[in-house]
Amino acid sequence: MAKIQKVAELAGVSTATVSRALAGKSSVSPATRTKVEEAANELGYVVSAAASSLASGKTRNVGVILPLLDSWFFMAVLKGAQRLLEDAGYDITLYHLPPAGELGAGDASKQRRRRLFDEFLRRQRVDAFIAVNLELDDEERALLSQLRRPLVGLGGVLPGLHTVTLDDKAVAHLATDHLLSLGHTEIAHITGDPDFERDFQVPTTRRRAYEASITNAGITRNPLLVRTADFTIEGGYNATKQLLGDPRIHPTAIFAASDEMAIGAILAARDLGKDVPRDISVIGIDGHDLADFFGLTTIDQFPELQGRQVAQLILDELAGQGVEPIAEELPHELVVRRSTAAPLDAPTR
Amino acid sequence: MAKIQKVAELAGVSTATVSRALAGKSSVSPATRTKVEEAANELGYVVSAAASSLASGKTRNVGVILPLLDSWFFMAVLKGAQRLLEDAGYDITLYHLPPAGELGAGDASKQRRRRLFDEFLRRQRVDAFIAVNLELDDEERALLSQLRRPLVGLGGVLPGLHTVTLDDKAVAHLATDHLLSLGHTEIAHITGDPDFERDFQVPTTRRRAYEASITNAGITRNPLLVRTADFTIEGGYNATKQLLGDPRIHPTAIFAASDEMAIGAILAARDLGKDVPRDISVIGIDGHDLADFFGLTTIDQFPELQGRQVAQLILDELAGQGVEPIAEELPHELVVRRSTAAPLDAPTR
DNA sequence: CCGATGCATGCAAACGCTTACATTGGTCAC
DNA sequence: GTGACCAATGTAAGCGTTTGCATGCATCGG
Structure with missing residues (x-):
């Protein structure tokens, strides 16, 4: 019943040759190969994945x-x-x-x-x-x-x-340094919550690099400028509202750990009547489909x-x-x- | 070599019994089942998908x-x-x-x-x-x-x-009728392009139902109120800018064929200085994750x-x-x- | 002209399971 | 007590390929 058998018969060869021909192995003469292919086509034959896997140990x-x-x-x-x-x-x-x-x-x-x-x-x-x-x-x-x-x-x-x-460290440095080089000195950061977020390392690495860049620039770090949020538009939105509403700080730029958060930041700024980038600059990380639409500066990581x-x-x-x-x-x-x-x-x- | 063999030996039964026990078949005594399970566990045995498929014809x-x-x-x-x-x-x-x-x-x-x-x-x-x-x-x-x-x-x-x-027809009727019942009479519709969009039928069906609802309400249809766009935020944004910028029409509501387009519509309205819903109402279809965030009225289809x-x-x-x-x-x-x-x-x- | 070499092909043994059928021993009704 | 029946298990025949080894045949150098 083995279907390969039928193909073999139609092509007038052995099942071994059919197998080899269909697998594209070298040691099959062009003529035979053609015959086999035609036979397979005519019968609508396709190798059974299970049988092939069992015999060869490969599953494709x-x-x-x-x-x-x-x-x-x-x-x-x-x-x-x-x-x-x-x-x-x-x-x-x-x-x-x-x-x-x-x-x-x-x-x-x-x-x-x-x-x-x-x-x-x-x-x-x-x-x-x-x-x-x-x-x-x-x-x-x-x-x-x-x-x-x-x-x-x-x-x-x-x-x-x-x-x-x-290289999350390099990426975060690049983002922070971009803002620094524009002349920003009070730069906020929106990151993920390391306790609850999936992917523990990423937010932490990015935050550390952000802090290092700030410090390197000779600026005193202010913990109030760092906020934790979900990695979503909504998370970025809420965090930004808090950042911009806190009278103790006056950030002129926000570095969000993801583009979705950054988009949330842009929307929050607008809702607060602040102009981006006039009143507040925003940068994200990812290269999100929507980044272009929102005019978002980002570090593209080409997912x-x-x-x-x-x-x-x-x-x-x-x-x-x-x-x-x-x-x-x-x-x-x-x-x-x-x-x-x-x-x-x-x-x- | 067949690995099931080893389990069988360890459990002191035949391979048939192992197979049955592991497949959860009924005709295995609880005692035997336990023995088999323990043996399998000890050997770290898991049924080979390929062999099982080949023998049973089922792939799971x-x-x-x-x-x-x-x-x-x-x-x-x-x-x-x-x-x-x-x-x-x-x-x-x-x-x-x-x-x-x-x-x-x-x-x-x-x-x-x-x-x-x-x-x-x-x-x-x-x-x-x-x-x-x-x-x-x-x-x-x-x-x-x-x-x-x-x-x-x-x-x-x-x-x-x-x-x-x-039921795309019912959905589109519901959306349109919601706007009608609020008192809107000049209702725009953003839909997909039937020539190029995947999924030819959906946009067309929704548009037809929209038109039917309008007509049923005794309102004369205006083709200018219908615009074609990509099924994206950007598509909805652009279409809305065109709708709201056209001096020949004055829609007070927009029915977008997807939530993403509807979100684009909300953003476009804001950018044009129009208040949603005061100046323009927007409704979408989908039940998108972001619908709540944007306060978007929608027909949820519970994807x-x-x-x-x-x-x-x-x-x-x-x-x-x-x-x-x-x-x-x-x-x-x-x-x-x-x-x-x-x-x-x-x-x- | 002959043995060596190598390509094209065939033969048949795996591959690791599942399951129909056979077997065994025990239960139960009578 | 005995045959019928059933639950639990074993035996072994596939399932449809791949591939190592053997074979046949042609080509080639000497």
């Missing part, structure tokens, strides 16, 4: 592990990766792994997480994994290693695993490109290129738009 | 076909479906099938589309498909049928296939719930429930927020 399937499915950023990454993998003939299996320490994460959440590791990731359904912004405890890391599958992390912190990440890059890495590894597991760096770029300018009270340097 | 994998990966709406749907499927032990394989008639779609795009059908969807990698807003030509529909796999469509038009859709619902349908079908392939209707609800009010020049009815 890559698992993508995402912490969030409804975030613009991760979807941009997914989109980039998807395209490359599809072109290479790989399917994508999606795994949703919510952050372990998420706000209000109860036992149920932990169990889901555990189940994903125990039950889903280990079925040998994929040849390799792409893990986006994944943070693991030791046990989980051990489990992943036992899978003996290539795994490339994108962002996040995976000690000992092959990871490519954005879609990140997806492509990590997919390429995986493909190389699967192709047998022993990719050296160094932590590579992703590109970023300052994109200046209308939301930043010199402050009113200070001449441009 | 559902394919989700999306037209767009970077749209809020589809991701919300995906999120809803993901959760249910994961709970049921199903993996999700993601397929990206860009609309055939997309703006500027060249041969390359057609080839990609064709390849997806020929090469990816037919590998028997999944037990069933969920197709979101999928539009097919006859050939493609035939190919899908040949797969002999359950297929449930969500939105979109799949004649002859099991589909659940929003995440849609995902859950379609996933449940698939699960039922896979469980052998012969689900009758009627076109079911999805719920929707008018959510009134700050963006709609009675027009200044007319008393509330």
Whole structure:
């Protein structure tokens, strides 16, 4: 019944030859190859993924592990990766792994997480994994290693695993220094809450770099200028209202740790009757689709490109290129738009 | 070598019993089941997906076909479906099938589309498909049928296939009638471009219903009040600027075919110095995450719930429930927020 | 002209499970 | 007590490929 058998008969060859021809192996004569292809076409034959996987040990399937499915950023990454993998003939299996320490994460959440590791990731359904912004405890890391599958992390912190990440420190320095070089001296920062946010490291790293830049510029840091918020438009909006409404401070610029927060900041400023950038400059990080629309100055981190890059890495590894597991760096770029300018009270340097 | 063998030996039973115990079949004594589970645990054994699929013909994998990966709406749907499927032990394989008639779609795009059908969807990698807003030509529909796999469509038009859709006509009527009942008489409509937009039917259906409602109210339709735009914030923004800047018309309300366009409309109105809802009311469709933030009145179509619902349908079908392939209707609800009010020049009815 | 070399192909053994069918032993009604 | 029946388990035949090894045949250098 094996379907490949029928193709073999129609083409007048053995199943071995059909398999080889369809897999594009070299040792098949052009004539035979054509015959086989025609036979396969006529019968509408397509190799059974399960049988092929079982026999070859390869699935032509890559698992993508995402912490969030409804975030613009991760979807941009997914989109980039998807395209490359599809072109290479790989399917994508999606795994949703919510952050372990998420706000209000109860036992149920932990169990889901555990189940994903125990039950889903280990079925040998994929040849390799792409893990986006994944943070693991030791046990989980051990489990992943036992899978003996290539795994490339994108962002996040995976000690000992092959990871490519954005240089968050450099990015935050660049953003802060951009504002400083425009002449701003009272620069506020909106960041994520390290206790509750997924992805613990990123907000902290960015905040530290911001503080370092401020200090380097010879400016005394003022803790009142730093506010914590959700990584959303609404979070940025609320934080900005608080920043601009606090009589003890008079920021002329805001550095938001994400574009969505920055957009919230712009909207909040408008609602308070402040002009951007005349009264207040705003800069974000990401390169969000909407940044251009809002005229937002940002540090673009090319999320879609990140997806492509990590997919390429995986493909190389699967192709047998022993990719050296160094932590590579992703590109970023300052994109200046209308939301930043010199402050009113200070001449441009 | 078969790993199940080792578990069988450790537990002191046959591989058949191990298989049955791990699959949760009934005819295994509690004692044996426990033994097997312990042995499996100790060895870190997990059933090989490929072998299991080959032997059983079931993959425990559902394919989700999306037209767009970077749209809020589809991701919300995906999120809803993901959760249910994961709970049921199903993996999700993601397929990206860009609309055939997309703006500027060249041969390359057609080839990609064709390849997806020929090469990816037919590998028997999944037990069933969920197709979101999928539009097919006859050939493609035939190919899908040949797969002999359950297929449930969500939105979109799949004649002859099991589909659940929003009643776009009712939704658009509801939106328009809401504005009419507030006393508006000059109501603009922002819709998608049927020539270039994915998902041909939706904008047209909504526009027709809008026109019908207007006419029913005894108001003469004015084609100038209808504008075409991208389904984005930017699209809505630009369209609204044109609507409000046209001296020949004086709309007091705008019905946008999506929340993102509606948000664009609100932003455009503000930029033109018009107050929402005092000078101009705005209503959208979707139930977008940001609708609440912007105070947007909308017809919520509960996208995440849609995902859950379609996933449940698939699960039922896979469980052998012969689900009758009627076109079911999805719920929707008018959510009134700050963006709609009675027009200044007319008393509330 | 001959053995060596190598390409194209066939043969058949895995790959790691599931499941129909067979077997066993115990329960139960009569 | 005994046959019928059922629950629990084992046996073994697939499931549809891939691939190592063997084979056949042609080419080639000497």
